[in-house]
Amino acid sequence: ISAYVNLMKQGIMMEKPLQQWRSYDGRSDLDISEEMAFKDEKLKELVYNNASERTIRHTMKKIGAQRAIDTWITNYGKGTLKFFPTDVATVIDIVPADIVVNAMLCIISYHPQGTADFIYQIGSSMSNPIKLGQMSQTTYKYFSQIPFVGAKGDVVKVKQPNFLATMASFYETMDKHYKMPLQDMLRRGLSTTEDRHIYNHLKREYDFTVAVAEVYWPFTISKTRFDDLKMQNLMGMVTERDRELIPCNIKFINWDKYFMETHIPGVMDYESRELTRARL
Template sequence: MDFESISEFLENKTILITGATGFIAKILVEKIFRIQPNVEKLYLLIRARDAKAANTRLQDEVLGKELFNVLKEKLGSDFDSLMSEKIRAIAGDTSYDNLGITDHHINQHIDIVINVAATTKFWERYDVALGVNTYGPKNIVNFAKKCPNIQLLIHVSTAYVCGEKEGLISEKPYEMGETLNGVSGLDIDFEKKFAQQSLSNLKTQQLSEKEIRQRMKDLGMERARKYGWPNTYVFTKAMGEMLVGQLRGNLPVVILRPTIVCSTLNEPFPGWVEGCRTIDSVAVIYGKGSLNLFAADKNSVFDLIPADMFVNSIIVSMKAHVNKPNLIVYQIGSSFRNPITFKEMHDLHYDYFAQNPWRNRDGNILKVKKGVVLSSIRMFEIILISWHYLVKMIIIFVSRMGFSKFQRSLYNLDKKLKIATKLVELYKPYLFFKAIFEDTNTEKLLINARENGLDENVFNFDPTSIDWKDFFVNVHIPAIVKYLF
């Protein structure tokens, strides 16, 4: 297969991309137009009430982003006309049959479907997560199979569908009903009915929306843990993979499992990031001087992949598997061939913020200290609970004594402790993560592409090419400060 011709391969292709306002999808759209402006058409599925609202979101949340500045400079005055000609925003929702698309002629033109739609909240409402992460893929497979010219479906999952497994995680698809703890009886249709019935029962109790939301979040965590997954997100994504495998028939399918996707390494420029992603929430709190105590295994490997590298893997796998009626899984990460440990990451963050301290809204410099890393999660939780209790007692005392000037500081400290507690609860499975993601399929794809003319200056997704020190100090952390602080 000739990988010199990826740009030519994209010419005249019609591609449907779901989750179009999301972080990864935006980078993918920008990349496609930068390397091949003569793509036939990009249909971008956007959650909106109608076409007008979808187009508004397209302009505001996609094309209007700084991410597209390089492309705007390249195309000049042709940018707006090209986007208008080549992109069509489609109002829809993967949670619905036919993706909520009312124009039934669209599927006649589609060659490739790329599903990037997901809710990535670890602690999401169970009904919402099932709709997007589990039944969304089912609806997408059914839609793709109705496209007469379909050549490939690419489904973006997550490497962390493995839950808290230890050792080497292989690139193999899930079997229907497979669980991580061996508990039998996982029935996806039952899970949907159970979630719907639970929601219906809660509504009959005349509870507040806030209370209903909280209970549905708790239900998701309960069901996930029943079958061995640590949170609702990865549980519902795993079930989504199961449905894709079961329903695809002869549809060519690529399942891509990225690890932790971070800011761009090179394209369209280094250090573009959007939203407070998994590791960045901890970095923000640490950089602002609010967190100096960590619970983690210093030697645990954090598996990261820059967003532009992941997008490159999408495009290369698209070229490699079009019209091949099989299913293959690619894990796109770095832990197997270029690992970075928690200790190394923390040292890099400390070095950066020690030399580039954050200045708060009052103009005060916030100096960071080298964090204390506890290898016992239980000890960390005891310390947090003790601090929280002590602060509560002091707040009560100060209130009764009328020392109002101290109350604001104490309330802020209490808030920080609550945030720290929440972060530990959500990220505990990953702070002591004991697995490495095998990337045998991914490496074979890279080797094959290299041997057949791949331009790695344009389509690099080799994790061994990343210099982590340079990336964190000169790219990623400055990006976090710019976009997230």
């Protein structure tokens, strides 16, 4: 969670406790209760409407998915996200869920007894860094080889990711490619069904791209890295047998292979199932 509540700090974030309601810099407000309240309210709404257990699980899972980096991957692959504000030199923290679980098991088993206030950070930015530029090129490679196929059988051919270094340049690009053409269409009038279809399509794409960019841009230009020395030292205590049973060392992940063979296929499989479910 710390990676998502310390966006304004630059440099190395050490393994130390966060105070409740305060961010790492000690100045910014940090009200995690807002996120919890949103989740609780959605759950109450589902229960009140007599939603099935399956629907509840599906909806809550979808809420979590909407807060992950996978939004960029899926919509880039589907051809609906053409521009994005990103510093390609930004190092991001990515940790597969199974690694997180395994690391927690290792901490439970090997953490020194009687040691209090000991914080472990599970991250990749120090031990096995990957830059957004590398991740985006791997994503482009994947969709070039395995393109997304739409509901009507149309194959989406992706182009190289078009990244803008600042939000100002992003807004300028969006104005040129979307906002101004949309305004021109309104001035000319939407006299045919085809005109209205094109306008609505561009408007949805514009609104979606701007909304996603405004949520994610702090992460895509982040200059923060998360120290994991304590976690690395702990893993040095793990026996060889346990390392095989519960592997949790982020150092050994080949990111290109992970994205090509595991992460993106899994994300797109989930997206395809969601589209199929929506059509039923």
